[in-house]
Amino acid sequence: MDILTSKADGILTIEFNRIERKNAITGVMYQAMADALVDAESDDAVRAILIAGKPEIFTAGNDLDDFMKNSKPVEGVPPEMRPVFQFMRALSGSSKPVVAAVSGAAVGIGTTLLMHCDLVYAADNAKFSMPFSQLGLCPEFASSLLLPQLAGFPRAAEKLLLGEAFLAQEAYDMGLVSKVLPLEELRPYAQRQAAKLVALPAASIRATKSLMKRSRTAAINETMGAENALFGAMLLAPEAKEAFTAFFEKRKPDFSKFA
Numbered sequence: 001m002d003i004l005t006s007k008a009d010g011i012l013t014i015e016f017n018r019i020e021r022k023n024a025i026t027g028v029m030y031q032a033m034a035d036a037l038v039d040a041e042s043d044d045a046v047r048a049i050l051i052a053g054k055p056e057i058f059t060a061g062n063d064l065d066d067f068m069k070n071s072k073p074v075e076g077v078p079p080e081m082r083p084v085f086q087f088m089r090a091l092s093g094s095s096k097p098v099v100a101a102v103s104g105a106a107v108g109i110g111t112t113l114l115m116h117c118d119l120v121y122a123a124d125n126a127k128f129s130m131p132f133s134q135l136g137l138c139p140e141f142a143s144s145l146l147l148p149q150l151a152g153f154p155r156a157a158e159k160l161l162l163g164e165a166f167l168a169q170e171a172y173d174m175g176l177v178s179k180v181l182p183l184e185e186l187r188p189y190a191q192r193q194a195a196k197l198v199a200l201p202a203a204s205i206r207a208t209k210s211l212m213k214r215s216r217t218a219a220i221n222e223t224m225g226a227e228n229a230l231f232g233a234m235l236l237a238p239e240a241k242e243a244f245t246a247f248f249e250k251r252k253p254d255f256s257k258f259a
């Protein structure tokens with residue numbers, strides 16, 4: 001199983017488990033996470049959600065092979081029904097508190113999804129990147145809105161225009177991360193924080209989260225729509241094909257021939 005889910009003591013834990021591919025996320029994995037989140041939404045026994053990777057890697061982001069093979073529109077299937085949309089919609093709209101424990105690299109959607117979590121804990125080996133421009137793509141799932149809001153435009157531009165990677169301390173300084181911890185303390189700490197949420201009155205947690213997110217929900221949804229229309233087209237463009245092919249051929253992409 002490339003995604004592990006378990007429920008215990010009021011916490012739904014979702015864990016990336018595809019270490020041989022650096023936890024790169026396929027459609028099947030997005031669907032498994034979407035299903036777990038949708039199920040949790042209607043399960044009163046779940047009072048907090050914990051998302052984690054492996055000590056050496058959170059996730060390498062979307063599986064690039066999946067991007068190459070499964071990006072064409074499918075007749076009769078609206079783009080919003082794709083597993084990645086179902087997952088991000090369920091995460092962004094979750095009424096339950098979501099804790100993320102990040103260690104190792106969090107690439108692409110691996111960093112974007114953190115902007116939709118509530119408590120984000122990073123190990124001192126965490127490394128974040130949104131290399132969309134390096135892949136011939138553009139930001140997705142409201143990162144073009146949320147990152148400038150969190151970090152200010154100039155810093156967000158370094159991360160989104162250049163796709164530069166950044167370490168845990170910078171992520172903390174930018175407001176993307178709640179706290180940085182030594183790797184060995186990360187998981188127990190995130191678990192304890194989730195347990196604290198479980199022990200608090202669920203109605204208070206729900207109300208607090210909903211009030212904190214209320215003013216930006218419409219903007220997030222509108223931005224996701226605009227980004228995803230562009231992203232879907234860019235996935236099929238020659239720049240992305242060159243970037244994906246170059247990755248698997250273990251060479252630098254050559255974008256010089258594209259205007």
Ligand SMILES: C/C=C/C(=O)SCCNC(=O)CCNC(=O)[C@H](O)C(C)(C)COP(=O)(O)OP(=O)(O)OC[C@H]1O[C@@H](n2cnc3c(N)ncnc32)[C@H](O)[C@@H]1OP(=O)(O)O
Binds near residue numbers: 061064135
């Ligand atoms: C809507 C969502 C959008 C997005 O998420 S866009 C972002 C897409 N992701 C990426 O562009 C990241 C690509 N991966 C990497 O840059 C690197 O990997 C890492 C920095 C994550 C790790 O580097 P290292 O430790 O050197 O590992 P390795 O040798 O590159 O990878 C080990 C095996 O894993 C495969 N793999 C890694 N990432 C992906 C991926 N994203 N999709 C498919 N396969 C991936 C490789 O090819 C390789 O495989 P083999 O052992 O056969 O050479």
